[in-house]
Amino acid sequence: MARPTWCGCALSESLRTDLRGAWPRAAGAGSIDFLSPIMVLRLHGSPERTTVEVLACTRLREVGAVFARVAECEFPAGATPDDVVPVALKSVGNLREHVAVENQVFxxxxxxxxxxxxxxxxxxxxxxxxxxxxxxxxxxxxxxxxxxxxxxxxxxxxxxxxxxxxxxxxxxxxxxxxxxxxxxxxxxxxxxxxxxxxxxxxxxxxxxxxxxxxxxxxxxxxxxxxxxxxxxxxxxxxxxxxxxxxxxxxxxxxxxxxxxxxxxxxxxxxxxxxxxxxxxxxxxxxxxxxxxxxxxxxxxxxxxxxxxxxxxxxxxxxxxxxxxxxxxxxxxxxxxx
Missing domain, CATH: 2.40.320.10 (Hypothetical Protein Pfu-838710-001)
Known part of the structure; x- marks a missing residue:
């Protein structure tokens, strides 16, 4: 079921509820409530390969969040989230000085x-x-x-x-x-x-x-x-x-x-x-x-x-x-x- 992901300057309550159910140990420590958006992965599949665009969070405002592409990775066709996420996490820091610092993004x-x-x-x-x-x-x-x-x-x-x-x-x-x-x-x-x-x-x-x-x-x-x-x-x-x-x-x-x-x-x-x-x-x-x-x-x-x-x-x-x-x-x- 689709859930709204954003409310104000934080994750929506419905998404946090779902995340607490998926990771009860983290929820018990209270860390779910303090999650910050990190990245969005955009997957483009073809018979030969899967191309993944890595978009890092670059702006947080009351009306929403903005993500900017910082890397592009290629995987064999049929790559799973377990294949993609670790590689994406390593590349999400690319251009960090132009993503995480408000007056350096433009x-x-x-x-x-x-x-x-x-x-x-x-x-x-x-x-x-x-x-x-x-x-x-x-x-x-x-x-x-x-x-x-x-x-x-x-x-x-x-x-x-x-x-x-x-x-x-x-x-x-x-x-x-x-x-x-x-x-x-x-x-x-x-x-x-x-x-x-x-x-x-x-x-x-x-x-x-x-x-x-x-x-x-x-x-x-x-x-x-x-x-x-x-x-x-x-x-x-x-x-x-x-x-x-x-x-x-x-x-x-x-x-x-x-x-x-x-x-x-x-x-x-x-x-x-x-x-x-x-x-x-x-x-x-x-x-x-x-x-x-x-x-x-x-x-x-x-x-x-x-x-x-x-x-x-x-x-x-x-x-x-x-x-x-x-x-x-x-x-x-x-x-x-």
């Missing part, structure tokens, strides 16, 4: 590079309604092969951003933006891209002090080789649906945001589908990042279509949005030397 495979598709949302779309409805579908047939980022399923962000377009030199075209932090300091975001595209160079500087809030003077001092022009300040409200590809271990965000320029309130709403990082596991492959990102983007596109949301696949950036406003109202003067 790695960004393309540091300094943003990989992101964009979908522009037309009309008066409620970004929170769209976020909450879409988040509830992760793990269902609407998003096959994806699971929530367990314990971090949805995030909320809000920033005020002061943006300067980099006009020259040609090799550094893009923008530099200052984002206000609650501490009063600023985070500087520097993106380099000649045109709106899938990949863009992206670097950050944190906890900056900008004397008097004079961003132009700061850039003139810190980036004297750049010619820049100030664009409109905007507020950005964003909700992230965080999810993981169960086949590849890559983490992505469906980042649904609303940008409003200060004062005149031009509005841009988008769903950005972005690569975040990858779970370190046996078989991790950087070549699968972009294909899985594209598959997820197509799923988001299909979801929006089914739910009647007017939208458009694009790489349209915040920089292009601000530039288009300037072109309609008169370009700002460049600064810098």
């Amino acid at each position: 790695r960004n495979l393309v540091p300094g590079i943003e990989i992101e598709n964009k979908i522009t949302l037309h009309g008066d779309v409620s970004i929170w309604q769209l976020t909450s409805e879409m988040a509830s579908q992760v793990g269902s047939a609407s998003f096959p092969g994806f699971i929530p980022d367990v314990g971090n399923e949805v995030q909320r962000w809000e920033v005020f951003q002061h943006t300067f377009e980099v006009l020259s030199p040609e090799a550094e075209r893009g923008y530099i933006a200052f984002q206000e932090q609650p501490s009063g300091a600023f985070m500087l975001k520097h993106k380099v891209f000649a045109e709106d595209t899938l990949r863009r160079v992206e670097t950050f500087r944190h906890n900056l002090t900008v004397p008097g809030g004079d961003f132009a003077a700061f850039l003139d001092l810190e980036y004297p080789h750049l010619t820049v022009r100030a664009l409109r300040t905007f507020s950005r409200t964003r909700f992230d649906v965080n999810l993981e590809s169960s086949a590849t271990g890559h983490f992505f965000g469906i980042e649904i945001d609303e940008v409003r320029t200060a004062g005149d309130e031009h509005v841009l709403r988008q769903a950005e589908v972005a690569y975040h990082r990858s779970r370190i596991h046996d078989g991790l492959d950087i070549a699968t990042v972009e294909p899985e990102l594209e598959r997820l983007t197509n799923l988001v596109d299909s979801y929006l279509t089914r739910n009647g949301v007017d939208h458009e696949r694009t790489f349209y950036s915040k920089l292009s949005f601000l530039r288009d406003i300037e072109s309609r109202s008169g370009a700002a003067s460049p600064t810098g030397r």
Whole structure:
């Protein structure tokens, strides 16, 4: 009879009851109550051999547990649990430092590079309604092969951003933006891209002090080789649906945001589908990042279509949005030397 295996942050009571009956000596010592999930064995049988994937427990949360593949073992066809379990127990410690330590389980495979598709949302779309409805579908047939980022399923962000377009030199075209932090300091975001595209160079500087809030003077001092022009300040409200590809271990965000320029309130709403990082596991492959990102983007596109949301696949950036406003109202003067 099938039993639920998990409840809160421990084994379910029904499973513990079964285990006490199966191992009365251990139950008498009370050790059944303190069992921790160790591994899941996934068996693939064929006439020639039995292949066993060893998945080690890597995250424990109230909503459940996550297991990551750390090894793959082969046995003769018809191997029994008595054959498989001792070997699996020896290999379950593989990649232990990237399984048992929470802040070591992920790695960004393309540091300094943003990989992101964009979908522009037309009309008066409620970004929170769209976020909450879409988040509830992760793990269902609407998003096959994806699971929530367990314990971090949805995030909320809000920033005020002061943006300067980099006009020259040609090799550094893009923008530099200052984002206000609650501490009063600023985070500087520097993106380099000649045109709106899938990949863009992206670097950050944190906890900056900008004397008097004079961003132009700061850039003139810190980036004297750049010619820049100030664009409109905007507020950005964003909700992230965080999810993981169960086949590849890559983490992505469906980042649904609303940008409003200060004062005149031009509005841009988008769903950005972005690569975040990858779970370190046996078989991790950087070549699968972009294909899985594209598959997820197509799923988001299909979801929006089914739910009647007017939208458009694009790489349209915040920089292009601000530039288009300037072109309609008169370009700002460049600064810098």
